[in-house]
Amino acid sequence: MAIEYLCKACRGHLNVKTSIVLAATKVNSSRRGLIFLNPELGNYTVTTHPSFTLEEGQEYLITCPICHSQLNSLKYAHLVRIIMVDEQNKEADIYFSNIAGEKCTYKITGTNVEKKGPDAAKYDKYFDIPDEDRKYL
């Protein structure tokens, strides 16, 4: 079984062939399109159609292409959440930035936080929570 990525709302499969497919809308703009992310954590290659290029430093609203739910985290500003299911069928929350060009990924499994990317320190504050407080989240 391969690693799967699911929408946090409808649990539809977001990974198709070799990409995670999401819909993106530039904040305060009508510009929108599909983005193809590399499913390997820490790989920040993003593919889009030439008519929709991501603007470095811009914020994007990320939605599920299946159910159109917003995937931006309500809890953590500037982060987007999807679900990862690994080969052992274990689930993790994956967070990444909604700002184009920011390279950071957080994999949360229970109380374990795995951080990746050169910009990971930027949102460290969200995840540096003492273990004993995590159960209240």
Ligand SMILES: [Zn+2]
């Ligand atoms: Zn969905």
